[in-house]
Amino acid sequence: MTTATAELAAFLRTRRERLDPRDFDLPVRRSRRTPGLRREEVAELAGVSVDYVVRLEQARGLRPSAAVVEALSAALRLTDGERAYFFDLARQRPRGTGEPATTAEPSLARLVDDLSPLPAMLLNHRFDILAWNGEMARLLLDFGTLPPSRRNAMWLCLLHPEIREYYVDRERVVREGIAHLRAAWAAHPDDPVLTALIAECTGGNEEFARLWAERDVRGTGRAGKVLRHPGAGVIAVDFEVLVPLRDSGQRLLIGRPADEASRAALRSCAGSPG
Structure with a gap:
């Protein structure tokens, strides 16, 4: 089972690769070797540095703030469910306390x-x-x-x-x-x-x-x-x-x-x- 940090990295990569540059009025050049948006394009859309996106996608120990998660969610056009998932992976949503329920209330x-x-x-x-x-x-x-x-x-x-x-x-x-x-x-x-x-x-x-x-x-x-x-x-x-x-x-x-x-x-x- 993967860690939350590694999952966050893989999740961001897959969401970025699913995007179509034409939906963002970006040129589709033959030099694009991989599907989706480039990291540079996501970084510009989210207002963060390219190095930050690279480090997130390489699982290099970053824990993005709630503001960064929100900005990247908008840039990647995440659904409500995907956005909530991203917040959970980044540990930015409030968590319940206590052990999981094993018997019915x-x-x-x-x-x-x-x-x-x-x-x-x-x-x-x-x-x-x-x-x-x-x-x-x-x-x-x-x-x-x-x-x-x-x-x-x-x-x-x-x-x-x-x-x-x-x-x-x-x-x-x-x-x-x-x-x-x-x-x-x-x-x-x-x-x-x-x-x-x-x-x-x-x-x-x-x-x-x-x-x-x-x-x-x-x-x-x-x-x-x-x-x-x-x-x-x-x-x-x-x-x-x-x-x-x-x-x-x-x-x-x-x-x-x-x-x-x-x-x-x-x-x-x-x-x-x-």
Whole structure:
């Protein structure tokens, strides 16, 4: 697993190389040997020295200030998720205190049950499943049959032999899952369990390793997935991720049917009358 400094360097290089000089009204000369903008061009856009950009991209021990991170984010035209990732790598975002949550906060566990008949579950920052209701178990898997170390939404999505085949658009789901996981690691680089999870996925799955190297970043939020349920057929579900103000280390994931056919399929899946 790479260090945050080395990751910051690689991240900046990949973002710079993805940019098209024509979008910045810069000349596209044949002398350009590498894709994207030159370091000199990024430095000018961000208002920093070329040497500073070189040292950042070579992981030479710099810790950019919040102002520099903001300037480089604008110069590189980072998305909101990529910008947050950059701030995390530079250690410029406020961090929570205490150990990661490993058990569900009781009131949130009750809320998960109260959300029935909507499928819902409670996760921590590394996507460990802390609580779930019956609808979520019937939609995906009875998590209670898994050892605690395997009750992880990302591991299930990416590596579980049955669950990973549920998704109709599996490549997109895997790509988004890896982007979520990368954002989580940047915010918690010292979490050994999260680091071990990423190492296991990288070493055990070529697809994961390839997509991880692309350094796509995405924060948690709403997302739509189409599931191929073995009993209820195709179900399109919109998932919403909410972060409680008092328990910001835990995340509430709620699924809602995306259309009427999926609503009927969810009812069938849950064993409810149509």
